[in-house]
Amino acid sequence: MFTPKVGDVVNRQPVTLTKDSTAYEALESFHASGVRIMPVLDNQGKPSGSLSLLRLSETYLLPCAERQREIRTSLAALARTLSSGVPLSPADEGIETFNLFIGAMREESFSGRIAEYEPASLMIMTGNRRTIQQAAIERGVGLLVVTGGHAPDEDILAMAVANGVRVMLTPHDTATAAWLARLSTPVSQVADQSFTTIGIGEPLSHLRQKLLKSGEAALFVTEDDGTLAGVATKSSLLAAIPYGLILVDHNETGQAVPGAESVEIYEVIDHHKLGNNPSLTPIAFITAPVGSTCTLIAARYRESGIEPEQRIAALLLSGILSDTVILKSPTTTGTDRSTAEWLATISGMNAADFGREIFAACSSLKHYGTPQKVVAADFKHFTHSDKRIGVGQVEVVGFDEFAVMKEELLACLAAIKQRDNLFIAGLMVTDIVSETTLFLVEGHTRIAHEMRYPQLEPHLYELKGVMSRKKQMVPHLLKILERL
Known part of the structure; x- marks a missing residue:
């Protein structure tokens, strides 16, 4: 079956994200590539989620009072986003939920503001404000982020170690660091886990059906092993097939x-x-x-x-x-x-x-192997008005082999006639020495009266001088159709 495949039109160099990519990295990719949807891949390169620019925008731009302070991230993702050089252990890959507070007020006011929150859930972000740093450490906050590239004093760091408070340094100012921290969430936390895939070898018609049925902007095209091969969108359906x-x-x-x-x-x-x-x-x-x-x-x-x-x-x-x-x-x-x-x-x-x-x-019919292959070897369909006929042709030297296979060949013609809904199904067996054709035919009962060639037996006619299907046999059959 010569059918255009999904792989013929798919973009095989898609822009992708890993499950550990951050929202900030996703925004950079959206901006640089101009795409509107990207697949999120797992460690094996298989799609594990779908992230659209619309979904990312809604996550961060739509107002939500109860989640204004909430940041879901890992220390590894946060450190990468804040350009922190702090050494991290494998345990830092785990996702945590923080409530972000900026230490930009007097220590007394600040301590009162954070008192109602569970200390371990707090991410305190401040510059070189010793009193704020000390208050945060004494309270045992989950994370202290010191901005502006200012390292805390040695005694402050020692106090943090003693109280089990993690400290992260960033060269960014506090306003920038706060914005980046919110975008440090791994895309695995915001991506849509519901997406549709299609195999790269599937017919292009399946892509059209799936796009219409799913209502999704894009489908993820996968290889046989499930890894991502590309991304297909509605515009893929307009792409030129690269062959004809x-x-x-x-x-x-x-x-x-x-x-x-x-x-x-x-x-x-x-x-x-x-x-x-x-x-x-x-x-x-x-x-x-x-x-x-x-x-x-x-x-x-x-x-x-x-x-x-x-x-x-x-x-x-x-x-x-x-x-x-x-x-x-x-x-x-x-x-x-x-x-x-x-x-x-x-x-x-x-x-x-x-x-x-x-x-x-x-010229030997045995050369074809089976009666079915004899008939199918050079079998062609022709249409006249609303009637279809099919005629095969084989060349032989003598009709001895044909006489032995005749009944089986006729059964094959009957099967083809029914399968292909043909008005006539025939086989020309042409002897190139005597320049005579024996025409074996399965068709309408009136054909016997219209053939106007000697009928040797039911379904079999002798056509002396007839050797061409195109110039002699088919035109004759088409005229018969006109008379029926």
Whole structure:
């Protein structure tokens, strides 16, 4: 199935945060990148949360009287945010909840202000105010932050050690330090734990469905092991698919690889009747009534003044010989013959001998393996008005093997007719020596009256001189459809 995948449009270099990133670091990333949502990753690189600029803004800007002083952070995150050089132990990674007070008043007033709070929950922030520092330590506060780069006196530090009070120094002034402290909360504490992921190999249509269903601004795209691969948004759906198709030897998406309608068709090189869907943009469409598309491809080499390599020339020659049944098919043109001559010269091969080798190698039905593979090997669908038909073709030397497999082949055609909802399902078995085709068909009961070729037995017709599906068989069947 040729289907665009999520990985074709996803941003594979997303801006991310770790669970230990602070709100301040998140704001810096939002400002620098211009994105509006970022995934929060765990230690394995897997999404553990989602943080949007809106959610972060609401957390810090919406008024909330009961939480104005509250700061949830770890000493490690706080020290990093305040540019503190204090050595930290692993235990300092734990999240704590503090009530922040600024020591900017007289000691008596300050002590009264903090008296109603549990001492261990207090974060006292002050400059070089000895009386405030001493009062905070005597009360046994959870943390004393000394601002302005002023180290406390030795006796104050000794008192802090004795009372089990942690002290942190910061070069920032008190106003800046207070603002930064509030933004020291790890994003794991404010991120949304509810988010939607999508696998990088999932069809692009799944992304569209999930974006609409979830209502989220972005989905996190994951690798098979669950690690983040990228971020997909609605704008990802507008991104150009980084590849397209060139249809060669057909021009209908119904005959193309499954999923062809999902990508842009860049070019068509074909020699069949036109049945293509309209293209959204102008494309190169090269078609001509020749016996083989390989003739058209060889012509492009000649038009460009390029001589194909010997092996490419041999490959193109084999295509022409196969399509035109060694230049015997009614579809064969003078252009096919002259092109085959040119390619034979380059490849150093005799076209007639090479053609016989090709058909000798593939004319045995046993070569295909199973009856199903015989039918499916070159089976094409065609549409006329509201009716669809399917016709396969194999070339043989003699009909002995076909006689043995006939009933199994007919059963395969019946199954395909039902599966694909076809009006007619047929198989051309063409003997390249006698230039005769036996046509095995499963279809409408009136076909027997309309075929106008000798019927050898039910479902089987002899078509002498018929070798081309495109130029003889399909036009005949389409006329039958018009009469039914």
